[in-house]
Every structure is written in C-alpha cells, then in structure tokens.
Amino acid sequence: MKPRSIAVVGAAETTRLGRIPDMSVIGLHADAALNALADAGLTAKDIDGVATAGESPVAIAHYLGITPTWADGTAVGGCSFMLHVRHAAAAINEGLCKTVLITHGESGRSRVGSGGFGRAPSSLMGQFEMPFGVTSPPTMFTIPVMRYLKARGYTEEDLATVAVIQREWAALNPRASFKDPITVDDVLNSPMIAWPFRMLMCCLVTDGGGALILTSADRAKDFPQKPVYILGTGESVETPMVSQMEDFTSSRAFRVSGRKAFDEAGISPADVDHLMIYDAFAHLPLYGLEDLGFCKPGEAAGFIRDRNTAPGGVLPLNTNGGGLSYMHSGMYGMYALQESVRQMRGIAPAQAPGAKIAVSHGVGGMFAASGTVIFGNES
Amino acid sequence: MDRTLPQPTPETQHFWDGCKVGELRLQRCTACRESYFPPRPFCPACGSRAVEIYPASGKATLYSFVINHRPRPDMGAEPHSIAVVALAEGPRMMTNIVGCPQTPEALQLDMPLEVTFETFGAIALPFFKPAGA
Ligand SMILES: [Zn+2]
Numbered sequence: 001m002k003p004r005s006i007a008v009v010g011a012a013e014t015t016r017l018g019r020i021p022d023m024s025v026i027g028l029h030a031d032a033a034l035n036a037l038a039d040a041g042l043t044a045k046d047i048d049g050v051a052t053a054g055e056s057p058v059a060i061a062h063y064l065g066i067t068p069t070w071a072d073g074t075a076v077g078g079c080s081f082m083l084h085v086r087h088a089a090a091a092i093n094e095g096l097c098k099t100v101l102i103t104h105g106e107s108g109r110s111r112v113g114s115g116g117f118g119r120a121p122s123s124l125m126g127q128f129e130m131p132f133g134v135t136s137p138p139t140m141f142t143i144p145v146m147r148y149l150k151a152r153g154y155t156e157e158d159l160a161t162v163a164v165i166q167r168e169w170a171a172l173n174p175r176a177s178f179k180d181p182i183t184v185d186d187v188l189n190s191p192m193i194a195w196p197f198r199m200l201m202c203c204l205v206t207d208g209g210g211a212l213i214l215t216s217a218d219r220a221k222d223f224p225q226k227p228v229y230i231l232g233t234g235e236s237v238e239t240p241m242v243s244q245m246e247d248f249t250s251s252r253a254f255r256v257s258g259r260k261a262f263d264e265a266g267i268s269p270a271d272v273d274h275l276m277i278y279d280a281f282a283h284l285p286l287y288g289l290e291d292l293g294f295c296k297p298g299e300a301a302g303f304i305r306d307r308n309t310a311p312g313g314v315l316p317l318n319t320n321g322g323g324l325s326y327m328h329s330g331m332y333g334m335y336a337l338q339e340s341v342r343q344m345r346g347i348a349p350a351q352a353p354g355a356k357i358a359v360s361h362g363v364g365g366m367f368a369a370s371g372t373v374i375f376g377n378e379s
Numbered sequence: 380m381d382r383t384l385p386q387p388t389p390e391t392q393h394f395w396d397g398c399k400v401g402e403l404r405l406q407r408c409t410a411c412r413e414s415y416f417p418p419r420p421f422c423p424a425c426g427s428r429a430v431e432i433y434p435a436s437g438k439a440t441l442y443s444f445v446i447n448h449r450p451r452p453d454m455g456a457e458p459h460s461i462a463v464v465a466l467a468e469g470p471r472m473m474t475n476i477v478g479c480p481q482t483p484e485a486l487q488l489d490m491p492l493e494v495t496f497e498t499f500g501a502i503a504l505p506f507f508k509p510a511g512a
Contacts (some may be wrong), residue, residue, distance in 0.1 A: 127385035147443035195446035243473035
C-alpha cells in the first residue's frame, strides 16, 4: 500500500473490560462498534465495509444494521485484526468500499455465548498434538521456549523480568486489570502452570472488545478525532502446529510480516517511537524484539533488563500493560492496535511523549500467524 | 477418563497402523530424499507425489518441552512432560517423555531418547524414553 493513504478515524474499546458476565460475545462486538462509531461521529449507515474474527462478518453486519459492499472474515487468531487493517486498506484503495468497521468482542472469562477450545480429533493437531496432553495456549505457546532459552542463553529470570516491567506500565493505566507492582521473585514464586511458565508469565483471561474505523486519508480530516495514518502493513502464516514450526528460536511469520510492514513504510526499527508486541506469554516480547529487528538474537533479554522498554526508556513497549497485566480476552491483537492509536492521538494513559511512529505487532495461534501495522500521526 | 485419542484419516492411517505394530513410520520423498512429518501424500519440500513410507530408527533427542502442572483430566493428576523430540531422520514431533521423573532435572535438552509405544484401545501412541532405559 501507499504509506499514509489510509487513516484510522474511529477507535474504541468496550465500555467495560475485565469481567462482563452480562454481555455475550456479539454484544461485546456491538458495544465496541457503537463506541467507535461515536468516536468517529458516524452511524452504522455510514459503514460499507465490515471485518471481524471470532464472529462472522455476516452476523456483525446484520446485528448492527450495516449493508456492506466488502466483508472480510479472516480468522487466524489474535492477530486477525492486524490483517483486517491491512486488507481494509487495500480494499479502500481499490475502491471496494469507503469506510470500514473492524470489530472484536470476546467473553474470554465469562464465556457468554462463546464456543469452547477444541480441535477435531482427525485434524493434524487432533492427531499429532492433542493426544499428548496439550490443553490450551499455556501448554502450546510455551513448547518452543526451553530450546529458545538454551539457544540464546536466556533464563527464567529474563522471562520474569518481562512481566515485571509490563506491570510497571499497567500501574500507569487506570483500566488495567492488574496494577500492583511485582518483583522477579513474585513471578518465579507464582503458581507453576507449565514449567518453566509460572502464572505471572501467562496472560490474563478477561472479557472485552474493541473496534476500529478506517477510511481514505483524503477524508480523514473531516472527522472529529486526530487522524492516525497507516504507514505500512505486513502479514504471514506458518503452521497450525507449534511442534512443526521451522525454527523454535524465531518465528518465520514474525520475520516475514515485520519485514513487509517496515519495507512498505520505508522505515527501520530505529525510527520507531512506540511499540506493541502481542504478549500472550512473557517470551513473546523477546521473540518480537529479535524477529522485528529491534535487537540482535541474544540481546532482547538484556535490552529489557536494562529498562529500554520500561517507563522512561528509549522504546516504550506494551504501554497499556499488555496481555500480561492490562487485559487479554483471547484475541488480544485489537487491544494492541487500540493502544497504538491512543499513542498516536497523544491520549494514552502512559503517553510516550512526542511519539510519531508506532508499531503494533500481533501473533495468531501459537506462532501460527502474524500481522504488523505501522502507524504515524503526521500526514 | 479416557485418553484423548487421534482419529486417523486416509493420509495418516499408515502412521497409526505402524504404531500398533511397534513401528514409527515416516515418509520420505523419492525425488529429493527429504523425510517429513506429519504424514501427507506429497513432499512438502519439493511437491512431488512420489513418496514412500519407511520405518524410522526410533532414535531421537529432546528438543524442547514443558511440564504441565495442570494436566487435562484424561492425563492423570501428576505433572507431566509435553515434549518435542528431534528424530534422528530429521523431522520433529510432539510426544510425552516417559520412563523418567517428570522434572526439569531429569529432562535435559538434547538427551538421547528412543521410541516406545503404549496402547489405548484401537490406538497406540508413540512416546519416548531415555535411551537404554
Ligand atoms: Zn521432495
């Protein structure tokens, strides 16, 4: 895509986050969508493109009263919304639609109107992973990590430090689920989930949603909010089976998606003022920093330990508190995007002063997929 | 509670049939000689459909693992390993390491392993144990 040809003109999360037992999945989608429409000064009648994951775009369009000329139901896990942004940008530039609504809603904690976790026993995962006792992300996403720690010379303390510093960011965010400070010892002494992962190295499970509205940049100044421009995007997929990923120390999907987005934007990591890396677990920011080119392999843990990504550091990372402390409904990518947009608007609770370029990097499944969006606030 | 078991498909039946007779069956390409896993009727490296099934050595090393402290109901009550092993022939596969304590001390990366099979009704699952144990 041409950098700065598309802008985000509406962005909002659900009115509440955390435990929302009185709302179903589709209700959370709608609450976020209505908030984003209000943010953009639009109604559903102004929307002609719909993208979503977890629900069908048909269900969302009908529920909200939208008659789209473009729909995208790409569902590759938690980074689906990054891919929706990318696909929407292409669709708007191609003239398939003018104003796109991307929605997310998930009753991750309360499980109201949502399906369960399971794989058909005849699928490849069902045959070659499920019989060995994998349950859910804590026993799947974590599988490559022992190899990664050994290859890089990283330690359990390095994983714990990721969680500790993200809690520092969460403390600055009134909407964060967990705000109390924690230490490396607190993390290492929290209940063992799947060795070497303790509870505080794993994301939250909460309810919530979010929505974005995109249109062409030449219309962006007609909206009430400060436009946030899209500079570049990337996406890729690798394998549905974490046991079959090409390299346990690096995500191919991360590398391909990140490279594409940076090339499209014509920037390098040194140009980035603010970074979101989807952190379902504490190892993901380490992989992300390396695979996106912010750190050389083996230097990410030291980079975090030296407080470069902490409040006051040179590269503010996961400033909402991340999936580890802010919220995580299941498909967290939407909340990473929302924080990037807030940072570019200059309204984030833990605002990175003067930030002009923000990167939102998502993962889907267990290193199965990836999407990257680079935002800027100068037209 | 009954163990969660695979449901073989036509493309994977040979693998599960092999497990039942104590044979770890891999596939390899007769064009480029690449061994691969999981089973499929073509070579993922070059796309050729000229592939053959052969019995693997059963030798492997421990590539990565977790020790699940919250086992699924069908996996019993005690913490257990969920591992990925690197087969001597090249491919990696998920399994459980058996025949040793399920502890970080006993489970050392790169330790030599060998396949062993356990039958659950109509299915036998391939597990790995410390070599020579
Ligand atoms: Zn071949």
